Amino acid sequence: MCCLGRIETGTMLRHNSAERGGRGKTTVIELENVAYSYGGGELLTDITLTVQPGSFHFLTGPSGSGKTTFLKLCYGALQATSGHVRLFNRDVRGLGRDDVAVLRRKVGVVHQDCQFLDHLPVEENVALPLAVSGQDAGGDDANLKELLAWVGLTARADALPPELSGGERQRAALARAVIMSPEVILADEPTGNIDWEMSQRLLTLLVELNRMGKTILVATHDLGLIRAAKAQVQTRVLRISNRRLQTAGADL
Amino acid sequence: MKFDFRSTAQMLRFDEKADRVVPPTGFTARLTLFSAFAMAFLAVFALALSMAAGRVAERWGEELAQSSTLRISAPAGEVAAQTDAALRVLRTTPGIIDARALTLEEQRALLAPWFGDDLPIDDLPLPQLIDISETEDGFDAAGLRLRLAAEAPGAVLDDHARWRQPLIEAATRLRVLGWASILLITAATAAMVTLAANAALAANAQVIAVLRLVGAKDTYIASAFVRRFALRALTGGAFGTLTGIIALFVIPSSSDAAGFLTGLTIQGVGWVWVVLIPPLTGLVALIATRFAAGRVLEELA
Structure with a gap:
């Protein structure tokens, strides 16, 4: 059994199988008639979606269509103007900021611009979720090293984030996103700044996580990435068009 | 963010990570350190001023309250007779312990600061002064004046009330001003630390965004800033207080000639207040940063 961060592969695979067999009982993310307005204009409207545990979703759409906003609604960084966003069956609207923070520990987020604390080495940045949640990182040293090895950053553990290449930053962000063994991983244009080869490596990691039972939701306009994923794992492709969420056609 | 002392106290717990x-x-580190240093330095002086004023008010109140002066202003030939008559009246007045006519030498000493030592006092038509010592309860000034008017018409009783009270009031107000200065210094410290904390929080908006992204609660984020600013203020306050104490010792020691100015010292329990200046500076910084962090985190939410 392999351990990645706090992810125990064997256990999670069993969990994954069970969830796949018993879908409908619990949902990871649920959006019900959600609308979001900004600056007087409606950016998203009438969005309804249920994300089941262990599923792999892609979210596509032209630039500025609201993909990032959609993801932020999913992890509680933004509040819907109307409708309901439920994270692990809890309505985000009724939660305080601290409650959202605790819920967010169950959601790993990878941004296109990979925000890091530039004055801390990669190792500490990856372990940051443990530190902020008050968990003793001492016992997780082995897991941390294994996690860094999994994303191929062992040799860069002591480097500062500005010293990393685009691909290394994305992998470090992914490692940070999964160190708390979150149930869902949201990635916003994770391959936007990296070359094709590196995006394939990143996809391999995401597919591996999904096989461990993690729910994956990736916002991207990289159709090649979506096709490559579909060849490896069952995915659902969604598209934001004209402020609404649609299921993408079979051409994807 | 609501302010509650329990969570704020927990923020002080050392957490290296x-x-x-x-x-x-x-920039903010230097600003906080310097502000705390300067304010603690000024607080030491304000405290010393307040305490010196308090001591002066107390001394004037105690020393002058139990003494009065009788002045005999009579034609040269009647001064001695009226002095004797006045002394007789005074010595039989309830509430008076002692009454003594000042000698010419004593009167010369009183005038010396204004006219010099070589004043030809014998040739001047000076009134005769009688020093009166009272009991704690004092005497009936109105009744005494009536009796003196009959026995020694040239006698004028001065029970010091006319000029003692304004002096005591002045000293008391000086003491209040000293404490008001300390309050202003505290408010200024809070304002400076708030500005520095706001600047630090604004400069670290990206850090706050990253911490929120990985699930940090507001308390965790605020505590990182609160601890840092409280520690800086404590350090600056300690150095400022120490420098203030050294400066107080540099002022020349008290003498009658210099009077109040050289009495600017800390005595007795006053030292407790001085020792409290650094931790109070740290506490002010802690509360100011907590509020600043709460407001900024609310704005960044």
Whole structure:
């Protein structure tokens, strides 16, 4: 059994199988008639979606269509103007900021611009979720090293984030996103700044996580990435068009 | 963010990892250190001023309250007779312990500061002064004046009330001013630390965004800033207080000639207040940073 961060592969695979067999009982993310307005204009409207545990979703759409906003609604960084966003069956609207923070520990987020604390080495940045949640990182040293090895950053553990290449930053962000063994991983244009080869490596990691039972939701306009994923794992492709969420056609 | 003392006190708990998440910022660090240093230095002087004024008010109140002066202003030939008559009246007045006519030498000493030592006092038509010592309860001034008017018409009783009271009031107000200065210094410290904390929080908006992204609660984020600013203020306050104490010792020691100015010292329990200046500076910084962090985190939410 392999351990990645706090992810125990064997256990999670069993969990994954069970969830796949018993879908409908619990949902990871649920959006019900959600609308979001900004600056007087409606950016998203009438969005309804249920994300089941262990599923792999892609979210596509032209630039500025609201993909990032959609993801932020999913992890509680933004509040819907109307409708309901439920994270692990809890309505985000009724939660305080601290409650959202605790819920967010169950959601790993990878941004296109990979925000890091530039004055801390990669190792500490990856372990940051443990530190902020008050968990003793001492016992997780082995897991941390294994996690860094999994994303191929062992040799860069002591480097500062500005010293990393685009691909290394994305992998470090992914490692940070999964160190708390979150149930869902949201990635916003994770391959936007990296070359094709590196995006394939990143996809391999995401597919591996999904096989461990993690729910994956990736916002991207990289159709090649979506096709490559579909060849490896069952995915659902969604598209934001004209402020609404649609299921993408079979051409994807 | 609501302010509650329990969570704020918990923020002071040492957490090396939490302290490292905020990058060191030279400008705000120096500003906080310098503000705390300057304010603690000024607080030592304000405290010394307030205490010196308090001591002066106390001394004037105690010393002058139990003494009066009788002045005999009569034609040269009647001064001696009226003095004797006045002394007889005084010595039989309830509430008076002692009454003594000042000698010419004593009167010369009183005038010397204004006219010099070589004043030809024998040739001047000076009134005769009688020094009166009272009991704690004092005497009936109105009744005494009536009796003196009959026995020694040239006698004028001065029970010091006319000029003692304004002096005591002045000293008391000086003491209040000293404490008001300390309050202003405290408010100024809070304002300066709030400005520095706001600057640090604004400069670290990206850090706050990252911490929120990985699930940090507001308390965790605020505590990293609160601890840092409280510690800086404590350090600056300690150095400022120490420098203030040294400066007080540099002032020349008290003498009658210099009077009040050289009495600017800390005595007795006053030292307790001085020792409290650094921790109070740290506490002010802690509360100010807590409020600033609460407001900024609310704005960044």
